[in-house]
Amino acid sequence: MAAADLGAAEWERSKITNQDLNLLKKLGISKKPKAVCFPSEESYPTPPMGYRVSFVDHLIRGLSAPIHPFLRGLLFVYGLQLHHLTPNSILHISIFITLCEAFLGVQPNWALWKRIFFCRRNGSANVAYNIGGVVISIRSSVNYFDVKLPDSVQGWRKKWLYIREENHGCAEDNIPPFDGAEKILRHRSWDAEATEEERTSTEALMTRIHELQNTRGKELSGIQITAYFLKTRVQPLQARKNPFWKYAGDEDTDRLSTNLEVKDLDRLIRKISSLKKKDSIPSTYRVYSAANALPKNLENLRVDKKRLPPRHTPSSSAVSPRNKRKRNDAEDSGTSNAEAVPSRQKAAYDPYLATLISSDDEEEVPTADVTARTKKLAEVHERANTLAQRLEQSEEARKKAESDAVEARQEADKAKADAAGVEDLRKHRTSQEFELEDPDDDSLLDAVSFLEFHGTEAREGMDEARAGLSKLFPYFFPKKEEPATFLGLAKCFNPPEDLGLKMRHENMKVAVESTVALVADSQQTIDWTKVGDTEQIEQTRWRSLVKAAKLNTKKILAYLGIKPSSTPSSSKPEV
Structure with a gap:
């Protein structure tokens, strides 16, 4: 029996704590105005225009908008959305990008990625998750870094929020549109392995990784790589101006915040890993940066369209999304790669040139209808934005109409209550009934008239009480000056003791003394x-x-x- 897919039913109201808000503020993720938008009471994500759905645990593991082209390429090839990936999977991608840029001195490499990682479905025999329904795992046959990931991240699915979608000069940097109910479909790309040619071309990189792992006294681990990108305050999964090998320290333009305090950094590393309090955090291995430039051989091999050989074509083994689709289509139709793509003279395959899934690779292999298709996609995107704006305006108009209706009902109820109160106003507390000489036959106007009538009666009573108390005042208080206000006068006759008894006691005393x-x-x-x-x-x-x-x-x-x-x-x- 197949496991039940939770789909949209898995979402619930976001529960982000003050501790989470303080952490995002320290990391600089919510530093920019309107960079982050927090949901109110909705139990299903409805991101505002220009925002996408993300999670607190994704952001603290290196995710920011606009997303890195390599991450966008992975989502495209694997057919996933951001919420399909678990926090540990996000950390795997952050560590891989940091490893490539800071420790190997190359762009994230799709062929190298396939040698190390694969995708698998996350769930149990009875339930298939939608949020975090896909896990990126390390191949058992690969000797990779010990990342020390936690077995589970408790409560991360409930801490969702909206991040502002930004453009980094290319529409392809955008995060895929959110669809919380979209079912996860397994693709052949989940298990894609590196071809023999890719294995040969990336062997030098794998050797370098093993050297970093096993160099005595300088052993590198996944914790060290994690600690490095957290210290730099650069988000690996963000589209950046410069790669890590050009990191310029405190003055780097890609930094989101100042350096974290030692205690905050230590706490964060232990939060996203399985390190215990007694486990020490190893120091960082030497990296490539602006202070430690790349060797010339790596600098010359860095991807740059101006330096690419003429008619350079990436390997047909899925270097880019378009080539990936071509290979799959060819396999599905029963034709070989040679039959599907016309033969052309190929340049020697190089791991530093066969880099991540990017628009640069796609532009090197133009197709006949690429321009028309791009224009059509732009037109569709524009129309979708227009429709979304209209829907938003319609929703605002609907909410305003509902609000006006509520106000109208409240006013009607108030008028009804006022009309019912006229009869009560017509009767005095003494049950004496009063009639207006010229009623207006309007509930509100008649109520005002009765209030005026009662006000006049109250004022007359106050005047009479004032006159009576003024006459009594000199009798009880012969040596005091009469207060100017009625309230002060009334308070004189409301002391805790009995004024009459007090006066009689004084008179008796005078009489006895006189006698x-x-x-x-x-x-x-x-x-x-x-x-x-x-x-x-x-x-x-x-x-x-x-x-x-x-x-x-x-x-x-x-x-x-x-x-x-x-x-x-x-x-x-x-x-």
């Missing part, structure tokens, strides 16, 4: 100890004394300078 003074003035002999001992006072005798003194109350008050009140107090005295 004591009056008695003292009479020069009578009084035992003040007994007077102060309230527990010894007999209530009946006290009441009879008060009753006897009542006849002379007015005289006593007049003597004390107190005007008697016309209305006796009904409050009980507090002793």
